[in-house]
Amino acid sequence: MFERTVSYIYLQAGIAIYYAESMDTIGDNLREVKPMVFTTVPRLLEKVYERIFNTGLTLKGIKRALFFWALELGKRFDNVNHGSLWYRIQLSIANKLVFSKWREALGGNVKAIVTGSAACQERLIRIFTAARIVIMEGYGLTETSPVVSVNRFEPEDRRVGTIGPLIDNVEVKLAEDGEILCRGNNIMMGYYKHPQQTAEAMEGGWFHTGDIGQWVEGRFLKITDRKKEIFKTSGGKYVAPQVIENKMKESSLIEQMMVIGAGRKFVSALIVPAFNNARKTLRDQNPNKTFSDNNAELIQQPEMIALMQGVIDKYNPLFGHPEQIKKFTLLPQEWTIDSSELTPTLKLKRKIIEQKYATQIEKMYEG
Secondary structure (H helix, E strand, C coil): HHHHHHHHHHHHCCCCCCCCHHHHHHHHHHHHHHHEEEEEEEHHHHHHHHHHHHHHHCHHHHCCCCCCCHHHHHHHHHCCCCCCCHHHHHHHHHHHHHHHHHHCCCCCCCCEEEEEECCCCCCHHHHHCCCCCEEEEEEECCCCCCCEEEEECCCCHHHCCCCCCCCCCCEECCCCCCCEEEEEEECCCCCCCCHHHHHHHHHHHHHHEEEEEECCCCCCCEEEEEECCEECCCCCCEECCHHHHHHHHHCEEEEEEEECCCCCCHHHHHEEECCHHHHHHHHHHCCCCCCCCCCHHHHHHHHHHHHHHHHHHHHHHHHHHHHHHEEECCCCCCCCCCCCECCCCCCCCHHHHHHCCCHHHHHCCCC
């Protein structure tokens, strides 16, 4: 629905539309087409960033130092608080020396990227926008046709970490439990031949999105989690898994992650490492040791486990005690659509993943 709607917008504006041939050819397609804007899901944006980051890891000397210096500047970017004069001067230099290469890799003309369907990491929004590739995160569901709110290109109508101000003629209010309720001409007529489901979704004349949110500055909507994904531990503490996952995935060593703990005595996680980055880090830290090129063997090596524990230890203090990851299991293969662990929009199919890795999960809670 997201793609269909933006396609209508492009056609109405007389803009040519190009489709990437596959996930593997996106980089080549971008350089060939040289688009000014494109729409995507956060997972693809993560992949683009990963490729750029890995390129940075191969650099040597002053080029490597400049790359990571620019990266740190990008992480601090904010479109409202522009920082000191010295910061802005440094960012201008970084754009000329480093970020210009990023723009060339995306075709050289990209001004903005619109992303939706899942939460986008704040870190990526800051870094890409600092590189003068404005990330405009939006929100909606198929049932809302689909846009409810979106960050605009103009800085005053964008806030990092939010899904932007509402679009015209759409009303939103928050229920007592924080659920986002919508009303307007964009709301569906109902679920086909499912009157009971329709009545539940449209209770009180408002569409119940199932997403938990809050207002920022009174006009920017912010998603904090999916209502049905928030779980309670056996100790009675509520945990919002997406918040934890998105923060920990900011590490270049974590590719994918799913937090577990519903009805359990503590919170644990299944983690798919970013294997290329992990191997590079391990070899840098242990130049006299050999690390397996086989993922299944690598995740058994003590150094690999210790490396991932270091990531967990770094981010755990950002959360309350009941939300902290107490145990984790490393997995050798990335979750994909073809293996049924991801939806077509690259969201986690949590129930499927829990069923598939039930043995590994139970092992974390033994004793």
